[in-house]
Amino acid sequence: xxxxxxxxxxxxxxxxxxxxxxxxxxxxxxxxxxxxxxxxxxxxxxxxxxxxxxxxxxxxxxxxxxxxxxxxxxxxxxxxxxxxxxxxxxxxxxxxxxxxxxxxxxxxxxxxxxxxxxxxxxxxxxxxxxxxxxxxxxxxxxxxxxxxxxxxxxxxxxxxxxxxxxxxxxxxxxxxxxxxxxxxxxxxxxxxxxxxxxxxxxxxxxxxxxxxxxxxxxxxxxxxxxxxxxxxxxxxxxxxxxxxxxxxxxxxxxxxxxxxxxxxxxxxxxxxxxxxxxxxxxxxxxxxxxxxxxxxxxxxxxxxxxxxxxxxxxxxxxxxxxxxxxxxxxxxxxxxxxxxxxxxxxxxxxxxxxxxxxxxxx
Numbered sequence: 366x367x368x369x370x371x372x373x374x375x376x377x378x379x380x381x382x383x384x385x386x387x388x389x390x391x392x393x394x395x396x397x398x399x400x401x402x403x404x405x406x407x408x409x410x411x412x413x414x415x416x417x418x419x420x421x422x423x424x425x426x427x428x429x430x431x432x433x434x435x436x437x438x439x440x441x442x443x444x445x446x447x448x449x450x451x452x453x454x455x456x457x458x459x460x461x462x463x464x465x466x467x468x469x470x471x472x473x474x475x476x477x478x479x480x481x482x483x484x485x486x487x488x489x490x491x492x493x494x495x496x497x498x499x500x501x502x503x504x505x506x507x508x509x510x511x512x513x514x515x516x517x518x519x520x521x522x523x524x525x526x527x528x529x530x531x532x533x534x535x536x537x538x539x540x541x542x543x544x545x546x547x548x549x550x551x552x553x554x555x556x557x558x559x560x561x562x563x564x565x566x567x568x569x570x571x572x573x574x575x576x577x578x579x580x581x582x583x584x585x586x587x588x589x590x591x592x593x594x595x596x597x598x599x600x601x602x603x604x605x606x607x608x609x610x611x612x613x614x615x616x617x618x619x620x621x622x623x624x625x626x627x628x629x630x631x632x633x634x635x636x637x638x639x640x641x642x643x644x645x646x647x648x649x650x651x652x653x654x655x656x657x658x659x660x661x662x663x664x665x666x667x668x669x670x671x672x673x674x675x676x677x678x679x680x681x682x683x684x685x686x687x688x689x690x691x692x693x694x695x696x697x698x699x700x701x702x703x704x705x706x707x708x709x710x711x712x713x714x715x716x717x718x719x720x721x722x723x724x725x726x727x
């Protein structure tokens with residue numbers, strides 16, 4: 366065997382040794398994989414970081430540290446932990462209301478810049494006892510996770526707002542849109558009780574929306590799946606789909622936005638004898654009034670959470686875009702008109718069936 370063949374065999378053997386297995390992998394049993402991280406106000410330091418780490422049995426281990434920065438608190442958790450802390454499975458970032466009222470920009474910036482945190486994770490604000498909410502647990506249920514309550518494939522409904530880390534980052538740096546963040550506290554028989562929505566002006570919380578107002582906000586944003594609306598006299602309808610059309614113009618006083626909202630709904634509950642036309646009229650009057658009250662409330666808070674600036678953006682110059690929140694949004698005139706189309710009438714169908722039955726008997 367010549368020297369050339371020997372060299373080839375040695376090189377081949379060396380390459381095969383390099384490919385035999387992944388040398389830098391970590392045993393999953395040696396890792397903690399937090400799915401929820403809470404950022405609160407520390408008792409002795411600026412931040413208190415609480416991590417929830419589920420195990421295979423459905424129980425949750427909770428780790429807690431304080432520091433002057435979020436990075437340092439996480440580093441202290443890693444230092445005192447018997448396992449490595451990997452943030453790749455973090456799905457929910459919860460922020461104490463006291464911090465949200467002062468500004469969450471640095472928290473969102475940290476989450477975006479951290480290499481091991483997914484920007485698809487969701488953001489919420491704790492309106493209540495921070496420690497009680499973060500340490501609250503219910504009976505072990507391996508199939509349920511905290512972030513399921515925010516998932517559109519699981520527990521989420523249009524009475525709750527929803528915002529992801531990347532959306533929060535985009536909104537707090539946007540000239541033409543602010544963000545709305547779900548508010549919650551610990552539940553009694555469930556992990557969370559939702560209290561409404563926090564209205565943000567850039568990165569600072571300036572007000573709140575109730576659950577009913579949040580539903581209207583989600584309707585405006587096109588997030589209506591599974592939404593139920595209660596009308597007067599024990600009537601409830603389920604939203605099937607919505608159609609929204611905006612009409613914009615620019616008057617001497619500033620921007621004007623007229624929005625037509627068409628709701629196609631199905632009656633789920635209604636007193637007998639209450640007709641389809643009456644329900645449509647009641648809903649149109651009720652929702653138009655509620656929509657415009659909510660719009661006024663948001664406008665008074667000087668927060669463009671509805672993203673009206675995005676609607677006007679094609680008509681704005683670069684200078685007007687930069688001045689949207691400070692100059693043009695305060696002078697905005699906005700009106701919403703709601704039209705309702707009921708797709709069924711359960712009592713009308715029942716009456717028809719009864720009439721046919723009487724005719725057969727005769």
